[in-house]
Amino acid sequence: MHRSKGKLSGVLSKGFKPxxxxxxxxxxxxxxxxxxxxxxxxxxQMRREVAQLLDGNQDQTARIRVEHVIREEKFMQAYDLIEVYCELIVARMSIIDSQKTCPIDLKEAIASVIFAxxxxxxxxxxxxVRKNFTSKYGKEFATSALExxxxxxxxxxVIEKLSAGAPDVQTKTKTLSSIAAEHNIKWEPKAFEEQKQNEDRMVN
Structure with a gap:
């Protein structure tokens, strides 16, 4: 029984090709x-289009469009993090290959890349990359990261940047304010916030 278990772990990492x-x-x-x-x-380009909407007092449309801007910017920030993790994993590949279990100081990098x-x-x-690490550490490790x-x-x-949820009012207001400032547009976020509060009341 003990021997077959050892055999199994050997088979498990056989699919891992460093x-x-x-x-x-x-x-x-x-x-x-x-x-x-x-x-x-x-x-x-999207920020420029939102700025034009704010300049034309089309706050309602600007508020919808800015969600896409925020989502894309979050993706770019996620890319930055993932790139750093990939670089780290490449640098430590010989350590990864020499150890059966995932090194503690590399778990975050490997799990985050699998999740992404x-x-x-x-x-x-x-x-x-995910398939390779699933071969190396088993399905349970990969599923744990994915879920x-x-x-x-x-x-x-990484979880927050890659989440599909709609941004909150504060995030939208902050982004719209920065777009307005960037394009020298006078825009008053207060009216926008009041409008949102009124809408929320109507919904509730």
């Missing part, structure tokens, strides 16, 4: 750079 995993991580980093540059251009692999579908290489179970190790900021 060199292939390293290549996938490096390719993911290269793709993240490209996507971030592309998103930067898109976000600049299902939410950053544009970065297709992350799926290969953000307690002690999964996934970074809270």
């Amino acid at each position: 060199d292939k995993c390293k290549i996938a991580l490096k390719m993911a980093m290269a793709r993240i750079k490209l996507l971030r540059n592309k998103k930067e251009v898109q976000v600049c 692999s299902m939410r950053c579908s544009d970065v297709t290489e992350l799926a290969d 953000v179970r307690p002690d999964s190790g996934v970074n809270r900021l």
